[in-house]
Amino acid sequence: MTCFNRHIKVMLVDDEENTRKLLKLLINWEELGFTICGEASSGQEALHMLDEVQPDLIITDVRMPYMDGLEFSKLALQAYPNLKIIVLTAYEDFSSAQKSVQMGVSAFLLKPIKRENLISTLNSVAKKIEEELDMKQEYSRIQEQLGQMRELLQKKFLSELLIADLPDDELKQKIQYFSLEPIEKQVQAAVITLRGEPENMDGEKRILYSMAAMDLVEQFFSNDPNSYVFSDHLSNIVVAYTGNSSTFESAMERLKDILSSKLQGRVSAGIGTLRSGLHGLSKSYQEACMALKYCIIYGDRIVLSYKDVSMVDSDKAEQNKGLDEIAFFVRAGLQKEAVEAIHRSLVQQSLAEIEDINAIRVKGINIITLLFNIAAELHVVLPTQEFGKTYMEIINLKDISEIEKRLIQTANELTETTRKIRKKKSCQQITMVMEYINEHLSDPTLGLASLSAHFYLNPSYLSRTFKHQVGSSIVEYLTDLRIRKAKELLQNTDKMAYEIGAEVGIPDPNYFGKCFKKYAGCSIQEFRKRIGNSNP
Numbered sequence: 384m385t386c387f388n389r390h391i392k393v394m395l396v397d398d399e400e401n402t403r404k405l406l407k408l409l410i411n412w413e414e415l416g417f418t419i420c421g422e423a424s425s426g427q428e429a430l431h432m433l434d435e436v437q438p439d440l441i442i443t444d445v446r447m448p449y450m451d452g453l454e455f456s457k458l459a460l461q462a463y464p465n466l467k468i469i470v471l472t473a474y475e476d477f478s479s480a481q482k483s484v485q486m487g488v489s490a491f492l493l494k495p496i497k498r499e500n501l502i503s504t505l506n507s508v509a510k511k512i513e514e515e516l517d518m519k520q521e522y523s524r525i526q527e528q529l530g531q532m533r534e535l536l537q538k539k540f541l542s543e544l545l546i547a548d549l550p551d552d553e554l555k556q557k558i559q560y561f562s563l564e565p566i567e568k569q570v571q572a573a574v575i576t577l578r579g580e581p582e583n584m585d586g587e588k589r590i591l592y593s594m595a596a597m598d599l600v601e602q603f604f605s606n607d608p609n610s611y612v613f614s615d616h617l618s619n620i621v622v623a624y625t626g627n628s629s630t631f632e633s634a635m636e637r638l639k640d641i642l643s644s645k646l647q648g649r650v651s652a653g654i655g656t657l658r659s660g661l662h663g664l665s666k667s668y669q670e671a672c673m674a675l676k677y678c679i680i681y682g683d684r685i686v687l688s689y690k691d692v693s694m695v696d697s698d699k700a701e702q703n704k705g706l707d708e709i710a711f712f713v714r715a716g717l718q719k720e721a722v723e724a725i726h727r728s729l730v731q732q733s734l735a736e737i738e739d740i741n742a743i744r745v746k747g748i749n750i751i752t753l754l755f756n757i758a759a760e761l762h763v764v765l766p767t768q769e770f771g772k773t774y775m776e777i778i779n780l781k782d783i784s785e786i787e788k789r790l791i792q793t794a795n796e797l798t799e800t801t802r803k804i805r806k807k808k809s810c811q812q813i814t815m816v817m818e819y820i821n822e823h824l825s826d827p828t829l830g831l832a833s834l835s836a837h838f839y840l841n842p843s844y845l846s847r848t849f850k851h852q853v854g855s856s857i858v859e860y861l862t863d864l865r866i867r868k869a870k871e872l873l874q875n876t877d878k879m880a881y882e883i884g885a886e887v888g889i890p891d892p893n894y895f896g897k898c899f900k901k902y903a904g905c906s907i908q909e910f911r912k913r914i915g916n917s918n919p
Contacts, residue, residue, distance in 0.1 A: 391509055392420040394436055396429040396443035396455065397471070406442065409498050415505060426455025433459060438466070439512055440489075440505075445472045453486075460487045465515065467508050471496065537561040538613035541623060545572075545615055545668045546760065554661045565609070565625040572655045572667040573635050574675050575600065575620040577648045596620060596646055603638050615668070616759040619675075623664055628657050635686050651675060654688045676748045706753050713757055713794060716802030721794050725750060729787050740781065747777040747786045754793050761804060765796050812838065813852045816845070820861060824868060827888050831857050865889060866902040873907065874914055880907050 390413070395403045403422055412419060421436040423429035427450045429441070441459065445452040456468050470491040489511065490504050540557055543549075549557075558567055577596055597612070600620050604610035609626030624631040635652050642650040653675030655667030670689035677687055705728035712721035729746060751773055758765055773793060780786045816834055823829055834857065835842040849857050865887040872883045884895030900906050905913070 390416055390418040391440055391512060392436070392438045393417050394421045394423065394429065394432070394438035394441045395419060396423045396426065396441060396447075396452070398424050398444065398447045400424070402444065402471075406496070406501075409496065410502055410505075415502065416509065417505065426450030426452065426458075429455060430458060430462075433462060440467045440469065440508060442469045442471065445470055456488050457486055467512060469504060469508060533561070537563070537611075541611060541613045541621070541664070542615055545621070545665055546756065551661055558661070563611075566611070566623060566664055567659070567661060569625060569657055569659045570664050570667060571624045571628055571631055571657045572664060572671045573622045573624070573631070573652050574615065574668065574671040575622070575638075575642070575650065575652045576675060577642070577646065577650055592646070593618060596642060599642055599645060600638065603634075603641065607634075617755065621668065621671075632686070632688060639686050652686045653677075654686065656689055672752065676745060676752070706749060709750060709794070710753055710757060713754065713798050714761075714801060716798050716804075718795055718798040718802070721798050722791050725790050725794055726787060729783060729790075740783075743783050743786060744778055744780075747780075747790060748774065750790050751777055751793060754790075754797055757801075758797055761801065765793070765800070810852060812840070813849055816849065816857075817853070817860075820857075820864065824861075824865060825886055825888050827890055829861060829888055861888075862898055863902055866899055869895075869899060870903065870910070873910060 393412070395406055397403050397406075407419060417440075420438055421432055423432055425447050426443070429443070430450075441456075443452040443455060447455075452470055456470065459466055459468065464487075467489045468487075470488050471494060472491055473494045489508050492500055492504055540561055541563075544554075558564060575596075577593075597614070597620055600622065601612050604612055604622065607626070609624055611623040611625075613621055613623075615621050622635075632654060635654060639650050639652055642648070653671040653673065655670030655674070658664070658667040674687040674689040674691070705724065709721060709724045709728065712724055728750065729743065755765075755773075773789065776789055777786055780789065816838060819834065819837065820829065826833075831842055831846055834840075835845050838845070846857060849860070853860055855863070868887045869883050872878060872886065873880075876883075878886075880895065881890075881892045884890060884892055887895075889895040889898060896907060899910075903910060
């Protein structure tokens with residue numbers, strides 16, 4: 384009996400009615416898990432019935448008028464490749480029946496048909512049908528998982544697209560893969576943040592709170608094909624919208640009210656301008672973040688568009704100059720210089736806006752956002768820092784010196800971490816260089832120039848870093864290694880000196896001799912004599 388979740392449908396095809404009757408009476412079809420769904424007296428009639436009957440299995444005779452069983456099987460399998468067919472054949476047609484297996488027929492039975500042979504063959508075919516069904520279900524399950532994975536990867540890519548400076552070719556390829564072509568034509572970004580969650584929330588509840596917010600946003604835009612909902616690296620909810628700008632801004636106002644009501648929190652959103660091109664989303668996102676900063680100053684539970692606050696930010700070029708300077712020193716791990724740059728930036732802002740503490744707060748928010756963005760880019764977690772908490776501290780501080788002190792605390796921690804990362808990275812680079820030298824010792828062109836080109840490093844940087852970490856220059860290290868290898872070969876082989884020189888990357892015999900004497904303290908001949916004397 385089969386394990387099929389329904390009876391397997393069987394069609395009988397034979398020009399002799401008695402044979403069809405015999406087949407039906409020979410076994411208990413229902414008990415074995417089969418049901419007779421149709422009968423036909425010729426291959427032609429059977430072909431016409433296939434669409435209507437939709438059998439899983441056909442039992443057909445070989446010899447029939449008008450269209451024999453083999454021709455019928457061939458045509459049936461062309462129309463329904465997953466169909467299973469058992470061919471009935473007399474002994475004299477046995478060779479023809481064997482050929483039928485090659486074209487996809489599942490099995491054949493010799494006449495006269497024996498009950499045990501029929502049952503055995505049916506069970507074998509049923510097993511194949513069940514296996515194929517299992518494979519089909521597994522394939523569907525995998526396809527569903529891949530669909531879910533693709534959605535997650537799409538969200539991850541969109542999040543990376545906000546801050547990563549990817550090459551245009553790679554961007555185009557990924558945009559095409561994730562079917563994000565509308566974003567390239569036009570897109571507008573909104574960034575949503577929630578404040579005032581219950582103070583007693585632990586880590587798990589806070590995560591669930593954020594997930595609930597994300598679910599509400601996804602539900603809100605679920606029927607809008609112009610929307611893409613995901614998170615940025617700071618766990619803010621981001622909406623990328625490719626439709627009408629005014630429609631989007633109205634929708635964000637409604638969404639803000641829904642989130643505030645359902646989550647009992649203070650919801651703010653910043654909206655960037657409509658952009659186009661490969662980097663349009665990133666630009667609109669940056670504008671949305673800028674607008675979001677002003678939400679705190681102008682009040683929570685508000686949706687602000689960048690175009691509404693851009694006049695306030697008209698001196699952006701000058702501000703960016705100061706931010707670029709801070710970013711440079713932090714990334715370089717230069718703690719003192721980073722602190723001085725922060726001080727200069729705040730002093731300039733305070734001179735420009737003498738009595739406006741809000742302007743200083745905005746500058747502070749710009750700097751703290753910059754610092755946390757750098758940390759995210761470097762995949763650095765600041766142990767004593769939390770973006771949201773630091774953000775709110777700066778908003779609530781009333782004294783410029785306190786704002787500066789808080790910014791410097793974060794900058795010091797980040798520059799120290801950056802310095803350690805750079806040191807570790809340079810150690811890893813030198814280890815890779817040393818491994819490469821060991822593996823390519825026989826290459827006579829091996830040296831500072833070729834190593835710099837291979838590892839895409841500045842020659843001066845490589846030379847300086849190598850000597851600092853290894854204690855010798857690349858040339859000294861390389862030559863010493865080659866002479867050590869030459870000593871091994873002189874001691875363990877009978878090769879000529881010029882052969883050994885070529886093998887260790889010094890093919891010029893004269894130069895090899897000079898290098899050997901300098902680093903070994905004796906000539907090649909003297910070294911061989913010593914070896915000979917020590918091995919009687």
